């Protein structure tokens with residue numbers, strides 16, 4: 692379902708100088724316990740970013756997933772890119788979340804980084820409805836202009852590809868612009884905000900439960916704490932091979 696978008700995403704990183712980094716092999720890809728689902732991830736090191744991860748999960752008609760988070764370099768306080776796309780084929784239900792995930796909800800910060808996303812939000816009203824968040828708090832690490840859709844409307848499904856392209860292009864543009872502007876936070880502050888994001892996300896992400904069901908609890912714990920949100924275990928002083936050195 693999302694393979695053209697996955698290709699577009701990976702290609703866009705590659706074409707901007709992204710280099711694939713190694714992921715421990717059992718986390719990089721694998722089949723579920725019953726063998727009916729397959730998960731594969733990519734880890735990128737790209738100019739301007741300290742870490743960019745991408746995951747595809749294919750559980751056939753039950754579920755298709757494309758998930759990605761981009762963490763900019765510490766010297767730049769721009770929002771993280773957050774992508775979570777799910778297609779429950781048997782129910783014909785789409786869950787689509789695309790956001791520039793803000794490090795803070797301060798007005799100055801939102802004024803600085805969101806003109807582009809605001810305009811995309813306006814162009815695709817069918818994807819930017821007023822879905823209620825059940826596990827996350829919409830006022831933490833989500834922007835007021837996120838695209839968030841849950842349902843089966845054909846117009847939402849049809850718009851996804853164009854919205855995704857516009858969203859991705861806009862994020863790359865933002866990255867170009869902000870690398871040239873002074874950051875509002877120091878690199879140390881940005882690092883702490885990234886840590887807080889990982890801790891919060893690892894606690895709330897509904898994926899953890901889903902992964903445990905498909906791949907077993909032990910694998911799910913490892914995938915969430917070592918690959919999806921490696922800084923969530925930083926309080927225990929755990930450093931992982933996936934944690935790129937800071938500048």
Ligand code: BLA
Nearest residue numbers: 746756758773774775788789790823824825826827897898
């Ligand atoms: C929701 N994400 C969900 C749900 C699942 C996943 C099962 C619940 C479905 C529903 O609300 O109907 C699944 N998340 C995954 C999977 C991965 C994952 C399989 O990370 C695999 C790696 N989630 C993110 C990112 C964003 C995000 C980066 O990982 C930001 C764009 C958002 N996902 C997000 C939101 C919801 C969601 C806002 C709705 C949750 C809620 O209602 O609070």
